[in-house]
Amino acid sequence: MERKSFQSDGLNDKPREACGVFGIYGPGLDVSRITYYGLYALQHRGQESAGIAVSDGCKIRCQRGMGLVSEVFHEEDLEKLTGHLAVGHVRYSTSGESSIENAQPLVFHSRQGMIALAHNGNLTNYKELRRKLAEEGVVFQTDSDSELFVCILARSSNGNLIEGILKTMDEVRGAYSLIIMTEKQLYGIRDPFGVRPLCLGRVDGGYVLASESCALDTIGAQFIRDLDPGEVVVIDDNGITAFKQLSPSRRALCIFEFVYFARPDSVIDGLNVQKARLSLGRELAREYPLDADLVIPVPDSGTSAALAYASVRGIPFCEGLIKNRYVGRTFIKPDQAMRDLGVRLKLNPVREVLEGKKVVMIDDSIVRGTTSRKIVQMIRDAGAKEVHLLVSSPPILYPCYYGIDTSRRGELIAATHDLSEIKEMIGADSLNYLSLDGLFAAMAPLAPQDFCVACFNGLYPIEVPFCQKERVDS
């Protein structure tokens, strides 16, 4: 389950990725430990909860908990999770919904035996499907869309699970990269539009599935390939077998994976994330060739674009903002009296390099704009003469119907204000966003039609139920 949110918590004003998934089929390997390290490499995709389910061929054992992978699992936990196939999950912390019930992998008992499921994505026809099942007397253990996939799957499959999965994929709509584990098999599933990444690798006689290739690198696995949109792979004693839906849709990979979500060292559908971000900086330089004394990034995701921008423009680059990297799950937020501290707890400007300078600051995206305003002010307070803000992606104008709470469109600063208003609100001397064309150009060799950019242009590749859409637009 994914809750991609363009919300802000005062300390963070970024879209929220929800999950990372990892799976391994590895006879003879310490699969729980490998999954631990695999999840650790995907930790940036979710810090709220972590879970690992392991099967020894007969029985699935699962442990889930709140917090980082390293907080949830200790040596003795891994020792108890014995088996030769495993699936793991990390989930993002979204305020207010943080509870152990939402942690994954989910585990079910079905007529085929036990099933574990890890999900990255969001189903769009969730409510409709759930209503239908509930009317037939199905009860659910969670309020999530992830559970739905298994419920439909259990009804669709009649001995043949792969058939059931393909049938289920015909019924559900939306974004999903899934890893499903039965007692004996591991399944990797990528939705027909390939909205979320999912790749396949090889390790010491076994196979792994992961949201991003950086997880393969971390555990020493070799990258084989990304799953195709609409593809299902089954891994078991017979090796890998791949299945495809008959009518593949167009691709619609979430472009935000490159802009913000994924780790720079990952390669998704053939494109390295850091290379894409460097290109974003070059495109920015082409579109907005500003003169300045200094280029600084908003760390960490703005760094590559800022480096490339500075290089093209021949302007010195410097880390003008220092980020405190120790914010943990249980970090105590400032109370009302200390609200002023705000972003200062996370970011501190280096007065010595900013003082008296005309600064170009590069960020990857702006959601509400509240954090940007504070950062700009902080840079000025540190003595910068001018602050020009460049954003390495276009204005976010539309909600993400594939995960974001749709009531929140009013909170998107660019959806309700024009450029000059935003500039005023943020307090920058100038503000410019990369164009959609510039964004696409930076994604080469991937083609524009390979991406979902609905949040920028409102063209939703996957049908959104009317009932949901309306609620948003009103």
Place this chain on the structure above:
Amino acid sequence: MERKSFQSDGLNDKPREACGVFGIYGPGLDVSRITYYGLYALQHRGQESAGIAVSDGCKIRCQRGMGLVSEVFHEEDLEKLTGHLAVGHVRYSTSGESSIENAQPLVFHSRQGMIALAHNGNLTNYKELRRKLAEEGVVFQTDSDSELFVCILARSSNGNLIEGILKTMDEVRGAYSLIIMTEKQLYGIRDPFGVRPLCLGRVDGGYVLASESCALDTIGAQFIRDLDPGEVVVIDDNGITAFKQLSPSRRALCIFEFVYFARPDSVIDGLNVQKARLSLGRELAREYPLDADLVIPVPDSGTSAALAYASVRGIPFCEGLIKNRYVGRTFIKPDQAMRDLGVRLKLNPVREVLEGKKVVMIDDSIVRGTTSRKIVQMIRDAGAKEVHLLVSSPPILYPCYYGIDTSRRGELIAATHDLSEIKEMIGADSLNYLSLDGLFAAMAPLAPQDFCVACFNGLYPIEVPFCQKERVDS
């Protein structure tokens, strides 16, 4: 107490800073909460344990625990720690000695009432003093040198604590930045050589003391000044009163604060850390003007030097190694079978930017060299054609008698091997260290004689007891 160690744990081959201290005297302020945020800003100086002691004028309450500040303290803890003056401490994780007994602040009951103490540094005549006291029948609650200061203080002061502190400073030798809190007063103390930093700031009618100025910035305090070597400040209802030892020694600020320990946004004794690190890169470029396709840092502390080097040399800079930032206190280390994973869990190269390139890699220091070897190999495996390693500080040839376990000199790669041997061991195509002169040049306007560089040249500014010294050299 400080245990500055040049040891390595396989994932980290850096000198180990031991502690950060923070104190506040702030009637009307939420001092426990401010101390929490102050320690949070100093978290890079110690992640093993954290503690806060608060006084309400009558009684000192203290809470300490293992882990990050955010792990040790929760909302309800801060609510219980009520008062108007506080002292806090973070301590580094050194393998094997990690226990709650060593957490600070230490709290004592004395004839003057309760006393809390937070210590950054290390006493050199610790054993001698301890033996003397023990012979007089003193018992100790810890095995640490920090406790000693209070024991001597309690014997030296006769109603007048400041007199006792000055007397104690005459007896103890070594490095110490101390914050001492009685029920009613806050004391800041910096040793006569000023080995460790300690600065003073003002906030909303109160005063703060902190290891680094970044803590003042974070809580919104104004920097007043660094404490002078040998200075004691008393903060209470009468404001600040400063005392100085009669015969000030020469200064001997640990130069590693600039090379590695301190946060880039801090200013220590007038010099901004990031500016110093940029200068290190420029000095490196002057001494070793290599040609290459790419300059990459070993993140994070090598970044500034690498940026400056690349800029001077006109070579593209890129983040060629991506660091996983989620290693927590309880992270499970790879077992024997997965030892190969090694640094890969923490660092992953970006093949797409390294492939086919002649790479200059910049690191801030090398202790054992084991990690460097793995990183160089990793860069090569990712396709780099050549790897030239530049180190932004001179070879570490001598143990730090002010904190490091002296038996470890044999582990310092540069103490036992010459440059070409180290190059071979590390596997780099070339290896060069910044010269001591270059290091000093980068510290301008601070003068060479302001620093302790004993680890580089063996000239120890503070007398080291013979007994200790011998053990090392043998």
Place this chain on the structure above:
Amino acid sequence: MERKSFQSDGLNDKPREACGVFGIYGPGLDVSRITYYGLYALQHRGQESAGIAVSDGCKIRCQRGMGLVSEVFHEEDLEKLTGHLAVGHVRYSTSGESSIENAQPLVFHSRQGMIALAHNGNLTNYKELRRKLAEEGVVFQTDSDSELFVCILARSSNGNLIEGILKTMDEVRGAYSLIIMTEKQLYGIRDPFGVRPLCLGRVDGGYVLASESCALDTIGAQFIRDLDPGEVVVIDDNGITAFKQLSPSRRALCIFEFVYFARPDSVIDGLNVQKARLSLGRELAREYPLDADLVIPVPDSGTSAALAYASVRGIPFCEGLIKNRYVGRTFIKPDQAMRDLGVRLKLNPVREVLEGKKVVMIDDSIVRGTTSRKIVQMIRDAGAKEVHLLVSSPPILYPCYYGIDTSRRGELIAATHDLSEIKEMIGADSLNYLSLDGLFAAMAPLAPQDFCVACFNGLYPIEVPFCQKERVDS
């Protein structure tokens, strides 16, 4: 869910009761806190896990955890569980199956909204029902029979939950005292045979349901009545409404509630537990009028019978064995080297009162006999001249098909050995069990036909599926 087990763990050789349930409908009352105290009063029925689900009319919140009620819930937990109706559950610790997944109340999302369920008992046609549902594509979150009730209920009810409950009761077989909570209503359900107790009370304008009347006493509620076998009560804004199945079965209250399970101060179906136990002692005295110097109980459940026996026989009664009451959930069991300590950790004889005495020792039941052997030996070691063991219930000859793991019949000492053999194995000078007639006599005014005594005579009141039965007898 109940796992009534006649198993032994070396420290305890008693049948295992599995659960206690508690519910309250109390507008204006602090229902989570009252449930906490209610469960606390029922703690003897289960110490493995505890849980409370609360509804505020709109949403059900639930917290469950391992351990005692006082370990699972803290002040802040209760404060979060706000509402006006609640259901709680305590579960027994059975070795090896102790996991949070099995903790109750279970909470489900259904078409009627959220449903919470707390179950004491065991369904006999569990496998058959589960297989049927699974074949229809139902997936389950647990491996328990309790979940099954809700699954069938969700399919059976079409808007009218009470109708669905009655239909579900027609489908399921076995022992169940259930409390079901929807967002707005509380349901109490007792199976058609009334195997497990369930009673109703009134408190400050609200109503409560509880496994035993001692829970009503503890929270200051007035006992109204026991639920009839096959009865369903609905509690909501309209007060209490009662429903009955059309064809009530014969009663079959588990007689072990009086022999061992229930708290002495409880009244079940009109009979006070302590009075019943005193009668057991009098019946024993009638059947086995031994002469001795001393009567001692095996604490705690043998005490009442021993007191009555001693009184009738005119023999001094004394607590000859002192029980350590602090064995907690996480108590470390003796390892192999200390196995001898055995029961001594829990029971210690008082040599001063036993020395040289001919002792009658009274226990309530014997399952495997291993503990009895150790106790007899301990009494002898403490100087007793003779040890005559009287058991206040008949020999356990048959497994309990309503909950016990059926493979265990071989472990029932009385199922595989005759009286003299058991006496030898236990090492007593004499051994006698109360007759079934004596047991019945002690239950007056309840009639023999009101009870299930299948474990004594093999006459199972509720049909046991052949497949299960056979497995046992083979």
Place this chain on the structure above:
Amino acid sequence: MERKSFQSDGLNDKPREACGVFGIYGPGLDVSRITYYGLYALQHRGQESAGIAVSDGCKIRCQRGMGLVSEVFHEEDLEKLTGHLAVGHVRYSTSGESSIENAQPLVFHSRQGMIALAHNGNLTNYKELRRKLAEEGVVFQTDSDSELFVCILARSSNGNLIEGILKTMDEVRGAYSLIIMTEKQLYGIRDPFGVRPLCLGRVDGGYVLASESCALDTIGAQFIRDLDPGEVVVIDDNGITAFKQLSPSRRALCIFEFVYFARPDSVIDGLNVQKARLSLGRELAREYPLDADLVIPVPDSGTSAALAYASVRGIPFCEGLIKNRYVGRTFIKPDQAMRDLGVRLKLNPVREVLEGKKVVMIDDSIVRGTTSRKIVQMIRDAGAKEVHLLVSSPPILYPCYYGIDTSRRGELIAATHDLSEIKEMIGADSLNYLSLDGLFAAMAPLAPQDFCVACFNGLYPIEVPFCQKERVDS
């Protein structure tokens, strides 16, 4: 350290014993595990905190924590505590002072090496000694009297620890049963009056020390003898060596050990606790030969006396009050709204046995009387016709200067009210206390002069500093 308190917390109105101590010298034995079980047997003497210190001959390791022995220690903890001698401690929970700092054993570093200390008792000249030491510049880690013993010991001993101990015993006044462990030796010390018990046993080639003999029984050790008042035993490789102070004082064993504190199966200074309690009941029967329908105890400590009373008087005995045994450390106390629940959470009357009866209820002691009032009311509410309260010890008229907070004399109901007033306040039909002569008679063969009964007659065997005394009487 002991805080014997006659205070009440609403749920418990008993004097508070503070500690249990246990030590073992056992080469080849698993001493940490044996200490665990030994402390477990002494758990009734203290449930607030537990600790175990173990030495392997070179180094002392210690673990302490809040809660029961079984809560503080887990398997992996014991595995880390390796060695061949150990000392353990359990401490009572007294509201408000519950903190980890007060947990024992205390561990110190001294010139002789490490020292661990476990203390049961209270020093009377604590303040005077502490002031003296503080003036000499000693700092303390706790606010307790226990630490003082070690501080004086460290100054008194000059290589010869036993000499130092004897000197220290000359300086300190008060009640103390102490176990001190150095890296190589175990010391058992009982104060010159023998106020607190301490006994010696033998186990598998090793020796044990324990507060009560029940701990020896539990771990399978053989009782050797009680330590004499003023005796010190040293246990090491040479076996046991005993030392005595030159001028032994009179004995003054706290009589409350027999009345309430100790476990019934323990034998203290030759007298079995349960036998003593039975004698108390017989003495009560002699002094107050009431006629009644029923004798009931206030569980658990009133049980033996009630049994004996009923037996002598020929009146049926019954457990009329059922005690809930699951109150844990973190049990949530009823808030204001539920204050009525009061003792009902802990005790529930059995209406069926009380109804219409004239009841004699036997309790061991009354401190404030608040709980007694509630219990009497509860018995009446349950239908008893008359309630006659007999107390198996005399009225508590004087504070215990050897541990109780001296400001509390005003709270002792018998210190401020006469018998008829107390009877009225408690609401009993009659109230009678055992006479001091009766109490002494029950202690045979121990003589009256062997006991401290200061709380009954104000004759303090150990000098109480005037300053303390006055504060109390005022």
